[in-house]
């Protein structure tokens with residue numbers, strides 16, 4: 001590829017990156033190296049290749065990012081084409097990530113987008129660790145929480161202090177109709193997804209007795225069919241699949257019968273589809289604004305040319321344009337990011353689970369009362385011991401007399417411990433002293 | 442302020458990770474561990490974990506010692522999803538019960554299981570909510586309308602219907618399996 005950073009197409013970027021100015025970060029050093037770094041070294045991951053993802057890929061590629069990966073498990077549908085502009089009619093049914101990557105690579109010289117046609121959970125820590133930052137345009141809270149947990153798990157602490165080199169920033173964009181938000185998350189340093197989980201509105205639900213007995217809205221009728229009639233009649237012997245027109249049709253017909261019965265107006269096929277698939281109306285211009293902000297933040301982080309958004313920006317363009325940026329706060333007892341992993345040294349390879357529990361109760365800095373312990377062993381959740389629930393206690397009691405090694409715990413294994421003395425489950429990392437016979441076992 | 446390239450080092454493919462090589466417990470998992478460890482069951486309730494390694498799926502057994510349902514044994518299944526506690530667990534009654542707020546398919550009308558769920562609530566809150574349903578069945582929010590009507594109009598008849606259903610037998614045209622302890 002060579003160093004083509006003197007090329008005319010970068011002349012505007014060079015004005016930003018090779019000069020100083022009043023908006024620059026104090027530690028910014030104007031230099032031709034900045035552009036070179038962006039073009040040659042910076043490696044980013046775009047999560048989601050939908051409405052936001054298409055915008056993000058286009059923006060990033062055109063502003064000099066060249067090592068871009070994109071991950072999305074979805075395939076292209078007809079209804080995507082109005083705003084997901086990297087896709088054409090012939091692409092329907094193909095993977096979004098793959099088609100988007102091909103489009104950008106063909107269109108933007110020097111840019112290399114690599115597609116991953118899978119869900120984010122299919123990738124491991126080593127995959128995520130290769131990126132300098134992650135830019136996320138998802139519509140799923142579960143996926144966001146997972147990614148957030150992954151990035152926090154990559155943090156390295158040295159004597160209780162966070163090593164900045166282990167921080168992979170997460171730039172998160174989200175839109176819903178005419179509303180959107182963008183935020184910059186520095187895992188471990190500022191509020192994470194879990195800290196601000198309350199900001200995501202809960203799904204709209206209706207009291208079960210209302211939908212069962214006194215429905216007034218078309219939504220009540222659809223919910224009734226979804227929650228009560230489907231599990232009861234199980235028409236297709238499977239869970240509801242919002243992408244199966246037969247399923248939607250069945251629900252539509254049954255909801256319609258119910259609406260007629262109760263004299264409720266306004267039930268349409270689209271409404272049924274919207275509720276079942278939990279479709280959030282997408283507005284192309286909202287996506288464009290949010291993606292532009294996210295891409296700008298990525299550029300600022302990559303080049304240090306300007307201070308990052310601090311840290312949560314909301315947009316509402318329903319009635320004119322309203323926007324506001326504020327500093328969301330880290331939650332003190334956040335389940336995900338408040339914990340600095342603590343280490344627990346185990347000197348004796350014969351150390352039993354019982355000994356560990358006694359230690360947790362006796363150590364002056366812990367003084368736990370009735371700790372419940374779980375761990376992930378060989379990729380599976382394992383309940384080591386929970387004293388307070390008798391049905392679990394009986395089944396895990398035999399673990400007490402086993403050594404930690406017999407239970408499958410190793411050096412660096414993490415144990416999750418719940419106890420009434422701590423607001424959250426705490427995680428301790430086991431450190432076996434190396435001077436004994438552990439390695440032989 | 443973080444400086445991504447302060448060390449002027451590039452990340453390379455296949456760079457051996459320093460941390461996070463192990464799977465971590467999800468936030469939902471950590472939270473449910475806490476909920477389960479702190480279950481403070483009333484003496485009329487018990488839990489059953491078919492697989493103690495799976496804290497996301499379990500049963501709650503309620504054996505009321507007073508009220509209409511005294512002497513009965515009612516089993517509820519709990520399924521906790523990956524979005525817990527943002528979303529409530531799914532709870533179903535596995536025992537057929539003649540009850541105004543529980544229908545014959547096991548759906549339960551309890552506000553904190555749906556519209557009034559909040560992430561600060563716990564499994565314990567739901568246990569107490571369910572237990573309360575047996576002490577104070579609420580005819581105002583019916584799921585089994587027939588039962589609600591009988592309760593509202595004739596408590597004595599309601600009491601008899603409940604007893605009949607728990608012993609095993611027909612109430613109206615519906616046959617209830619025996620569920621006495």
Ligand SMILES: [Zn+2]
Nearest residue numbers: 192195334337
């Ligand atoms: Zn947090």
